[in-house]
Amino acid sequence: MIRTSIITIGDELLIGQVIDTNSAWMAQELNKAGIAVNRRVAVGDAWDDIWNALDEESKHADIILITGGLGPTADDITKPLLCKYFGGTMVTNEAARHNVINIFNRLNRPIIERNLLQGEVPDVCTVIQNNRGTAPGMWFNKEGKVYVSMPGVPFEMKGMMTDDVIPALQKQFELPVILHRTLLTAGVGESFLADLIQSYETALPARIKLAYLPNFGMVRLRLSTSGYDTTTVGKEIDEQFTQLQNLVKDYLVTNEDEALEQVVGKLLLQQNKTMCTAESCTGGYIAHLLTSIAGSSAFYDGSVISYSYGAKEDLLGVNHDTLLTKGAVSEEVITQMAKGALQRIKSDYVIAVSGIMGPGGGMPEKPVGTVWVAVGDKNKIVTQKMFFRFDRARNIQLTAAHALNMLRKFIIEG
Amino acid sequence: MIRTSIITIGDELLIGQVIDTNSAWMAQELNKAGIAVNRRVAVGDAWDDIWNALDEESKHADIILITGGLGPTADDITKPLLCKYFGGTMVTNEAARHNVINIFNRLNRPIIERNLLQGEVPDVCTVIQNNRGTAPGMWFNKEGKVYVSMPGVPFEMKGMMTDDVIPALQKQFELPVILHRTLLTAGVGESFLADLIQSYETALPARIKLAYLPNFGMVRLRLSTSGYDTTTVGKEIDEQFTQLQNLVKDYLVTNEDEALEQVVGKLLLQQNKTMCTAESCTGGYIAHLLTSIAGSSAFYDGSVISYSYGAKEDLLGVNHDTLLTKGAVSEEVITQMAKGALQRIKSDYVIAVSGIMGPGGGMPEKPVGTVWVAVGDKNKIVTQKMFFRFDRARNIQLTAAHALNMLRKFIIEG
Numbered sequence: 001m002i003r004t005s006i007i008t009i010g011d012e013l014l015i016g017q018v019i020d021t022n023s024a025w026m027a028q029e030l031n032k033a034g035i036a037v038n039r040r041v042a043v044g045d046a047w048d049d050i051w052n053a054l055d056e057e058s059k060h061a062d063i064i065l066i067t068g069g070l071g072p073t074a075d076d077i078t079k080p081l082l083c084k085y086f087g088g089t090m091v092t093n094e095a096a097r098h099n100v101i102n103i104f105n106r107l108n109r110p111i112i113e114r115n116l117l118q119g120e121v122p123d124v125c126t127v128i129q130n131n132r133g134t135a136p137g138m139w140f141n142k143e144g145k146v147y148v149s150m151p152g153v154p155f156e157m158k159g160m161m162t163d164d165v166i167p168a169l170q171k172q173f174e175l176p177v178i179l180h181r182t183l184l185t186a187g188v189g190e191s192f193l194a195d196l197i198q199s200y201e202t203a204l205p206a207r208i209k210l211a212y213l214p215n216f217g218m219v220r221l222r223l224s225t226s227g228y229d230t231t232t233v234g235k236e237i238d239e240q241f242t243q244l245q246n247l248v249k250d251y252l253v254t255n256e257d258e259a260l261e262q263v264v265g266k267l268l269l270q271q272n273k274t275m276c277t278a279e280s281c282t283g284g285y286i287a288h289l290l291t292s293i294a295g296s297s298a299f300y301d302g303s304v305i306s307y308s309y310g311a312k313e314d315l316l317g318v319n320h321d322t323l324l325t326k327g328a329v330s331e332e333v334i335t336q337m338a339k340g341a342l343q344r345i346k347s348d349y350v351i352a353v354s355g356i357m358g359p360g361g362g363m364p365e366k367p368v369g370t371v372w373v374a375v376g377d378k379n380k381i382v383t384q385k386m387f388f389r390f391d392r393a394r395n396i397q398l399t400a401a402h403a404l405n406m407l408r409k410f411i412i413e414g
Numbered sequence: 415m416i417r418t419s420i421i422t423i424g425d426e427l428l429i430g431q432v433i434d435t436n437s438a439w440m441a442q443e444l445n446k447a448g449i450a451v452n453r454r455v456a457v458g459d460a461w462d463d464i465w466n467a468l469d470e471e472s473k474h475a476d477i478i479l480i481t482g483g484l485g486p487t488a489d490d491i492t493k494p495l496l497c498k499y500f501g502g503t504m505v506t507n508e509a510a511r512h513n514v515i516n517i518f519n520r521l522n523r524p525i526i527e528r529n530l531l532q533g534e535v536p537d538v539c540t541v542i543q544n545n546r547g548t549a550p551g552m553w554f555n556k557e558g559k560v561y562v563s564m565p566g567v568p569f570e571m572k573g574m575m576t577d578d579v580i581p582a583l584q585k586q587f588e589l590p591v592i593l594h595r596t597l598l599t600a601g602v603g604e605s606f607l608a609d610l611i612q613s614y615e616t617a618l619p620a621r622i623k624l625a626y627l628p629n630f631g632m633v634r635l636r637l638s639t640s641g642y643d644t645t646t647v648g649k650e651i652d653e654q655f656t657q658l659q660n661l662v663k664d665y666l667v668t669n670e671d672e673a674l675e676q677v678v679g680k681l682l683l684q685q686n687k688t689m690c691t692a693e694s695c696t697g698g699y700i701a702h703l704l705t706s707i708a709g710s711s712a713f714y715d716g717s718v719i720s721y722s723y724g725a726k727e728d729l730l731g732v733n734h735d736t737l738l739t740k741g742a743v744s745e746e747v748i749t750q751m752a753k754g755a756l757q758r759i760k761s762d763y764v765i766a767v768s769g770i771m772g773p774g775g776g777m778p779e780k781p782v783g784t785v786w787v788a789v790g791d792k793n794k795i796v797t798q799k800m801f802f803r804f805d806r807a808r809n810i811q812l813t814a815a816h817a818l819n820m821l822r823k824f825i826i827e828g
Contacts, residue, residue, distance in 0.1 A: 011625055014451045015594065016441030017636070017671070018627070021433050023456070028430030037428045038463060042437070042454040045625070049452060056470065073608045073626045074615060114605045153628075155804050180429065191528045194487045201488060211425055211459070212487040213432070214567075224425070257431070276725070283705025284698030287719045291697020294773055294806055302725035304718055305701045311690070311716035311759050315729060345725050359708050390569050392708055 034175030068152030088122030182257035268299035316340030448589030482566030502536030596671035682713035730754030
């Protein structure tokens, strides 16, 4: 089995200023191409640490993918280091140099020497041209192993991976097929699921791996396998996946690796319906999740984010007296918000949320984490009071997940 | 200098199903406590890979922090592995066992054997009780090095780090102070900045490191240093930071390590003003950024997310004929959206955005990436047409960043 390591370079990764999203994307795409990632290592912009990481990952892996440290400024040392590591000399690559010049011309910005130097590469590498930025990628072969250096800018790295690196790796290595099947459950914990499917899990063939991924009060179950005979491998995992779905059918949300908002979007599209939202405490996060889906305008009409009392009254028609007597976080207000949004935005379905996400704003009778959610249509509104005991960001995420799941059930159960 | 490695365990990290946010948070908190992180390694739920990672990081680091793989299901093997690695025997820890029972009682869920086993730990560790979940943390000492194993659930790991692990590390090691100073610039690229501050950068003392962090068309500059004499270290970096701010003053957005939405929020609070948003193409993302800030209800009133024509007309009073003749992505419509939101939500300032984020929806005269932004108050609306050439997620982020920066300038320049 071909083994792969990803090395990400940058001090920002080690002081926590930046969250590494590159590795997850790379791992996903590599998996699709039959390339399993075994290790991911992050090191800072420090000569010895990068050098050691190259030495060590060479022992672990056949393919070593490197991102970061290719910028034009003095803190970026990856390129000269790789040049020395592979025993090369820096030379100008005309195509890379022209690419830099073209980009600056297009942006109508003056070009400086520092930028032109981005066109230099070690003479021992194959250059991967960068169609989305100025820093070229570099491909090195050494003792049967492949090393590829790419920029840390996600958009640039993604272009190189898709257009050049993955196709070239598929040519150079004989790769297996790697298959995953993922389903999402709601309403029960992972221990309960583990007991429910215990005899199934014990009987699983060794080459199929089962994983439990709890998240936001829901649990994903994932089967993984790999092999060289695509038909057999696919048939086997699909059979096991069908059994698994059957065992957890009472809690099954979707049998695809998709987010809850995508499940809701698909349901709406199938029924040719639309939805809207009225968000107070989640402050647009539910709208953001839904509108992050390409083509969401076909099922999502819009939202009113009513943070202030005034916005609740003027935009959603919530009754002033109800707000004063019951408070913004109440069943009465959430019902009025839902009805107001439906009426004004004229969608088929609605989600409305109002709560106290913290850290401030809690009251003895309504502590931080109290949330009212309403879902429904013009005939019926269903409400639920929830309580989350986490920090602000997680309370917002949990509220969004639970509200989307409530709407999903409402649509299915009618 | 004390060296630290973080090991994260979980197949989901290596197939890209989950983005690792734990490491970034841990690195931030460790830095504040004077603990520099030198390496981060992610491995799957595979016995040999975890074992090797422990062996290797032992060579690199004095402190090895481990997260993940402590769940109650069969795919989680970290605890038995650590027990064997440190030569222990599994024993019941009464406090950990009671914690599990209490949590299940509180949730009113039946407790099963699998859950009770979470109360077992190797007899060679010091147990770190988990106040936020069922899996206890484990602290091992071996040959002068510290190994701490924590759950992968962010909320649980954070509780342990803050309450127990960091204070205990501070006791066990003599730690330096690590200081960072970060500023944010807008309007120029990193190469331009690098030239602008070249002689400053060359003259920087070796113990102060300068980093360039380009993001969303803006560039962060970060100075870092460390040492044992807090006063001297702080004085030196502050003097250098003052010089740096002065050099880039024409492009300076903030001299704190904060996001643009926090800068805007602070400005509004200082002036005792509020704002609202009218979002089409960003679909609630700007609202989400603003409302992620604790206490944002003091400066943020709400938003209308008008994805459909109907929502633009009914909720914002956009003229039907204008929509038909000019289209939703036009200066006329964005101006009407801004005015409509200001009128209805009654805030002091407004941001309105309308554009085509892709991948679909482009037209010859309005290709994907075309965005109109308006910012202003009741006296004046400023509009700008922008063009982004990235994918949907990045186009949404860039639009939000540029719109927030436009409002920031509008507020400052009046």
